[in-house]
Each structure stands twice: as C-alpha cells, then as structure tokens.
Amino acid sequence: MTVVQLAEYGPAVSVALPDAAGRTLAASRILDTAAPDPYRSGHWRLRAGSKVGAVSLAVPGGDPVVVRITPKVPIARLFFLIGYSLDPRGWRDGEVEVGDHDELLPALAHAVERQVDRALRQGLLQGYRAAEDTALVVRGRIREAEQIRRRFGAALPVEIAYDEFTTDIAENRILRAAVERLLRLPGVPGDVRRRLLHQRVRLADVTPLVRGQELPVWHATRLNARYHHALHLAHAVLGGSSPEHTAGELRMDGFLFNTNKLFEDFVTVALREVFRGTDRTCRLQDPHHLDEAGEIRMKPDFVLYGPEGAPQAVADAKYKAEKAGGFPDGDLYQMLAYCTALGLPDGHLVYAKGNAPHAAHRVRHASIVIHQHALDLDRAPADLLGEIRSLAWQMTPGATV
Known part of the structure; x- marks a missing residue:
C-alpha cells in the first residue's frame, strides 16, 4: 500500500504513483495540485487545499493508494467547529471523545461510535411512523381510493393506513446509515471497526437507507434528547464530501471535509447566535x-x-x-x-x-x-x-x- 501524507494548504510533495491513480486524483479535484512531476519520471506533484480527510484508490494489478490530508487545526477544535455549526445552542467543547487519534477519519469514526453507543445505551428509541398495509381487519383508517382502485368494491382485504409504534424511525435509520458509511471507509482502526460492527448489530432491525436517498427528517425533542449529539455527528458523516466513483477499473472511495465551507458555516452561525x-x-x-x-x-x-x-x-x-x-x-x-x-x-x-x-x-x-x-x-x-x-x-x- 502506498500512503501519501499531506497537510492542509501545505507544500506540494512529489510522489511515485501509477499514471491511472494520478489522473484520477487530478480529475477528482480533491487536491489543489495533482500533476505529473516534470523533473521525475513516474512521479506526481500533489498539494492539498481546503479538503481534509482520506481517500483510497484501488489500482488494478497494483497496491492501493491512500491519500491522507491532515487539518491545520487540532482535531478536537475541528470537531467543535463542526458541532457548533450544526447545533450552536446544544453543543459544548469536550462532549465528543476523539480518543488518542490524531487523524481526522479515525477520530471521526471513534467519536461517532462513542456517541451512538451512548444514544443506544437505554435501548433503541421508539416512535410513531406512518404505515400503509393490506389486511383482513381494519386498523387505523381505510384508504378508500386505493380500496376502490385495487379491490373493485370487494370488502376484503382492506387497504389501510395507520401509525405504527416502532424502532424503525428516522433517528435510528440515520444512525445506521452513518455507521455503515464509516464501515465502508478506508483507514478506520480495527478496534473502532469492531465496535461499529457491534452498533450495526444493535440497529439490525432498522430499515437501511438507499444510497443517494435523501435523509429522513427528524426534529429535536425532549424524547430524543439522548440521540441529539449522535445525530448531529451522523449528519456530518453523511453530509461530508465522499468521493465514490470508478474510472475504468480504478475505484476511489473516501471521506473529506471542506474546511472552507466549515469555517464559513461556523462564522455565520456564530454571528447569528449573537x-x-x-x-x-x-x-x-x-x-x-x-x-x-x-x-x-x-x-x-x-x-x-x-x-x-x-x-x-x-x-x-x-x-x-x-x-x-x-x-x-x-x-x-x-x-x-x-x-x-x-x-x-x-x-x-x-x-x-x-x-x-x-x-x-x-x-x-x-x-x-x-x-x-x-x-x-x-x-x-x-x-x-x-x-x-x-x-x-x-x-x-x-x-x-
């Protein structure tokens, strides 16, 4: 495995890369600079800009290439900026554990797993969800238009709509989606990955989100207060720039934060709070x-x-x-x-x-x-x-x- 370590807005480095990997990085616009090194054959000059995190390129017939970009600000401070932008009145510094990790992705995975574990410690949250079904008994209300269209006037079975009290609600679906997103990313430490797998088992009965589907809407209430921090971090995971594409036989996957956007969000939200x-x-x-x-x-x-x-x-x-x-x-x-x-x-x-x-x-x-x-x-x-x-x-x- 080839590991390229870059610093946010740091100097360009010359790295030996397969041409396919270099071209993919250049086309993805993840880096400020990704161009062949005119002075060294087979090398590419790489320079990071405002995006921090990690991406992995699976090179056919060769070793995978991992590019890691470390932020200028400390990881704990970065999490404060993220958390405050998402929840300025409920977020406080020090409420998110990042462990001993000094890189963004391992720290993020650790923080999300700890917050999910804390949220689920009392069991999965339950709530009401609108459901539709075909049944032999009436429950809730009859969907008259569907009954006529599907049953042509027959009395049974009945097309019904009702509110179901279940764990398959928006909050749990978002947590499961964030856990599964992290499990797909390269660079998550083994011990954190094992704990994430345990959280996925706890959320196994929750309907998974389809990739590309919009996140379900949830509202902060007293009843889901223990989920708030976990949900805000989950939104950071699911809303982060996540390059996932295939160029020919070359696959690239990863997770990135745009610090330009993060700083802009923090400043404007903080001014609004004042x-x-x-x-x-x-x-x-x-x-x-x-x-x-x-x-x-x-x-x-x-x-x-x-x-x-x-x-x-x-x-x-x-x-x-x-x-x-x-x-x-x-x-x-x-x-x-x-x-x-x-x-x-x-x-x-x-x-x-x-x-x-x-x-x-x-x-x-x-x-x-x-x-x-x-x-x-x-x-x-x-x-x-x-x-x-x-x-x-x-x-x-x-x-x-």
Whole structure:
C-alpha cells in the first residue's frame, strides 16, 4: 500500500504513483495540485487545499493508494467547529471523545461510535411512523381510493393506513446509515471497526437507507434528547464530501471535509447566535443582484437587517491565512461590490488567523470602509466565541449584542 501524507494548504510533495491513480486524483479535484512531476519520471506533484480527510484508490494489478490530508487545526477544535455549526445552542467543547487519534477519519469514526453507543445505551428509541398495509381487519383508517382502485368494491382485504409504534424511525435509520458509511471507509482502526460492527448489530432491525436517498427528517425533542449529539455527528458523516466513483477499473472511495465551507458555516452561525433575541434579522447566503437589471447575482455569507428591514451590516467568511503581502485583493473587490449594492458604508471580511487582528481600508471616492478580521482558531472555544461577539459589536457600533 502506498500512503501519501499531506497537510492542509501545505507544500506540494512529489510522489511515485501509477499514471491511472494520478489522473484520477487530478480529475477528482480533491487536491489543489495533482500533476505529473516534470523533473521525475513516474512521479506526481500533489498539494492539498481546503479538503481534509482520506481517500483510497484501488489500482488494478497494483497496491492501493491512500491519500491522507491532515487539518491545520487540532482535531478536537475541528470537531467543535463542526458541532457548533450544526447545533450552536446544544453543543459544548469536550462532549465528543476523539480518543488518542490524531487523524481526522479515525477520530471521526471513534467519536461517532462513542456517541451512538451512548444514544443506544437505554435501548433503541421508539416512535410513531406512518404505515400503509393490506389486511383482513381494519386498523387505523381505510384508504378508500386505493380500496376502490385495487379491490373493485370487494370488502376484503382492506387497504389501510395507520401509525405504527416502532424502532424503525428516522433517528435510528440515520444512525445506521452513518455507521455503515464509516464501515465502508478506508483507514478506520480495527478496534473502532469492531465496535461499529457491534452498533450495526444493535440497529439490525432498522430499515437501511438507499444510497443517494435523501435523509429522513427528524426534529429535536425532549424524547430524543439522548440521540441529539449522535445525530448531529451522523449528519456530518453523511453530509461530508465522499468521493465514490470508478474510472475504468480504478475505484476511489473516501471521506473529506471542506474546511472552507466549515469555517464559513461556523462564522455565520456564530454571528447569528449573537443577534438571536434582538430586534435584528440575520440571513445566511442572502441572494442579491449587483446591477439594476438583476442579471449579476451575488450571495453574501451574512447580512444583518435592522428592525425596519433595511440592511445594516454585511460579512463574508474566508478560510485563508494572511500572507506577507496582505489579504487577497479579490476579496476586497468582492466586498466593495456587496457594500455598493446593499448601500452600506462598511463591509467585513472574516479570515482564519492572520498576521494582524484587524485592518481597515477606506475606498477612494466611495465613502466605504472594508474591515478585515482574523480569528485565531487555536484559541479555546469560549475565547473564540468571544472573538465572534467582539466582531458583532464592531459590525454594529453602539448596539447591544
């Protein structure tokens, strides 16, 4: 087995790979760079971007190739960002066990198994599920239209619909789907895999989800409170970028998180939580148009509206570390367009880390100031959320948040 170890946004490395494997990586766009090395025959230059996790390529007639991409932030902090984005009011740092694993996939598998075990410790949750059946006795209500269409007026059997009290409910189906997804992935440690197999046995009577099928809907209630953390992690597993395709006889499978999207979700959700309970309205991925004809679309990550419905602040999250030459100019132009279209005098770009905590640029002849903020993701969760609150205050000076 060939194992390629890369770091998120790290330097490119030259790796000996079969041409088929290299071409598949290049076509998948998992990496920022995947191209033949012009200086070394049979080698490919690989560089990771914002996607972290692991993928495996089964090479016909050769050893499998595993590409592992480690995130810049510690695994425990990454799980806090994921959990907070999914459940900001119920998630707390330290509630998810990642064991001694320092790689994303083993830690994720360990965390999901521990949370599923905790959820099922009191037995499988039961609930009511709408069911339809053909029976000799009436239970629930008769489906009159189906009775006429199928039975042509015959009294028996009866087409019925009823609510069934069962363990085959959305919550359990989602947990089973997440467990089975992890069992298919490469790189899950043997001891974790054995525990996941045990959880699948506990969920054996639950109907499995069909691959590609939309996840069933569940709602957080007091009755399913012990399932909440397990379900949020299960959604992270099932919603993660999961390359599964075949190029000729070459199969690629894996699990990846996009840290760009993760950072964007965390920042916007955390800002929304700061303004919860105030007289302001927050909209995420808010669609607008730059031109009067409505032909040039734009979608800021976060727009804050005042009590009267007018925009008060706009922010965009960018998972990019500041370089020696400063923040990327393209981000400034994008924010300038947002401010102009929304009629705002200030715009806010939020980066992950950086050389300076804050910078401001006053645009000539426009009376617009573009602020650039940098969040330190290495800080403790409470401190990180404090930075978000400080950012919210800067976006709305003089307001109480």
